[in-house]
Amino acid sequence: MNQMTPITTTLKDWETDQEVRWCPGCGDYAILKAVQRTLPQLGADPANTVFISGIGCSSRFPYYMETYGFHTIHGRAPAVATGVKLANPDLDVWLVTGDGDGLSIGGNHMLHVLRRNVNMQIMLFNNEIYGLTKGQASPTSRIGTRSPSTPVGSFDRPVNPCAFALGAGARFVARGFDVSKHLPDVLIAAHAHQGAAFIEIFQNCIVYNKDVFDGFAAPKGAEDKQLWLKQGEPMLFAGGAQGIALDRDGLCLKVVDVVAKEDGTPDWESAGVIVHDVTNRSIAHMLVEMPFGAFPMALGVLYDDPRPTFETAVAEERAKSTAGKKPDLAKLLGSGQTWTVNADEGHPA
Numbered sequence: 166m167n168q169m170t171p172i173t174t175t176l177k178d179w180e181t182d183q184e185v186r187w188c189p190g191c192g193d194y195a196i197l198k199a200v201q202r203t204l205p206q207l208g209a210d211p212a213n214t215v216f217i218s219g220i221g222c223s224s225r226f227p228y229y230m231e232t233y234g235f236h237t238i239h240g241r242a243p244a245v246a247t248g249v250k251l252a253n254p255d256l257d258v259w260l261v262t263g264d265g266d267g268l269s270i271g272g273n274h275m276l277h278v279l280r281r282n283v284n285m286q287i288m289l290f291n292n293e294i295y296g297l298t299k300g301q302a303s304p305t306s307r308i309g310t311r312s313p314s315t316p317v318g319s320f321d322r323p324v325n326p327c328a329f330a331l332g333a334g335a336r337f338v339a340r341g342f343d344v345s346k347h348l349p350d351v352l353i354a355a356h357a358h359q360g361a362a363f364i365e366i367f368q369n370c371i372v373y374n375k376d377v378f379d380g381f382a383a384p385k386g387a388e389d390k391q392l393w394l395k396q397g398e399p400m401l402f403a404g405g406a407q408g409i410a411l412d413r414d415g416l417c418l419k420v421v422d423v424v425a426k427e428d429g430t431p432d433w434e435s436a437g438v439i440v441h442d443v444t445n446r447s448i449a450h451m452l453v454e455m456p457f458g459a460f461p462m463a464l465g466v467l468y469d470d471p472r473p474t475f476e477t478a479v480a481e482e483r484a485k486s487t488a489g490k491k492p493d494l495a496k497l498l499g500s501g502q503t504w505t506v507n508a509d510e511g512h513p514a
């Protein structure tokens with residue numbers, strides 16, 4: 166995020182008159198609404214906000230936000246967004262990408278925006294498929310996914326977006342899903358973070374990969390399947406009947422049962438349940454790798470530990486290298502290997 170003077174807007178101020186081209190029932194609609202609901206809470210100013218995307222259904226997002234936007238080229242949103250942020254560090258930059266755009270053709274660009282720690286919010290809509298091009302398997306498609314490009318089922322190992330982000334050096338990693346009521350809180354935390362804030366948003370592609378996240382996203386039984394992490398709070402789920410503890414011998418996480426105290430509150434301390442510390446990078450690595458099924462899905466802010474941003478370092482470097490010097494364009498152009506073309510003698514051989 167940037168330092169803004171908060172202004173008052175409503176959800177309506179962020180809506181456009183553009184015809185929305187997503188399929189009816191697509192999870193992208195819910196994410197769009199969550200963002201339009203969150204920006205007024207942040208005091209965001211449309212005149213100072215820009216959404217930058219690549220190519221894909223998800224990347225149509227900037228058209229539907231009543232603010233500045235740039236629908237760039239496939240996989241290159243991180244490069245363009247880096248340029249925008251460097252040109253005007255006061256802009257509040259949001260990057261929108263998909264699992265194909267951000268982790269297939271744009272994987273390399275994603276790596277660099279994260280390791281450089283350019284100050285922006287990065288929303289990766291993960292539907293585990295290439296939606297726009299009619300449902301080919303993507304780098305996040307799970308093994309066995311049948312698609313036009315994998316007719317007998319995908320057999321290459323999928324990438325875990327949050328593990329990728331941590332591995333690339335991201336200092337903020339979070340997860341949410343399209344229809345979750347907690348998504349605005351995740352976006353607010355991302356915006357508060359100074360630096361590249363990576364948010365994986367599970368998104369239902371109702372046409373080409375329907376309901377693949379139902380295992381944890383379906384309302385029925387959600388309490389048992391979702392672990393919403395909160396700074397300073399024990400990692401409890403299933404209504405407090407289960408929690409996440411550290412297996413100190415195996416150096417890994419484990420699910421433990423939690424018994425209730427006499428007053429009905431969960432006795433999580435006795436069960437060894439861990440308290441969430443967003444600055445603990447080792448635990449963050451374990452949380453993003455927790456296999457869903459044996460574990461609940463870890464959601465919310467998994468990791469948040471800021472470091473100096475790229476644009477601050479660039480500005481400092483510029484100030485240092487130009488300190489005490491007066492810019493002189495003519496001198497610069499006349500320096501080094503230069504020669505004079507004499508009209509009488511013609512062009513030098």
Ligand SMILES: Cc1ncc(C[n+]2csc(CCOP(=O)(O)OP(=O)(O)O)c2C)c(N)n1
Binds near residue numbers: 222265296
């Ligand atoms: C250079 C280039 N290669 C390939 C394409 C075709 N293409 C467009 S979108 C896309 C994949 C998008 O997938 P994803 O980022 O997951 O977005 P979704 O549609 O699922 O939201 C591909 C391969 C392209 N537009 N440009």
Ligand code: SF4
Binds near residue numbers: 191193292371372373
């Ligand atoms: S193809 Fe899938 S991701 Fe694209 S708009 Fe339709 S439902 Fe949404």
Ligand SMILES: [Mg+2]
Binds near residue numbers: 291293296
């Ligand atoms: Mg996709």
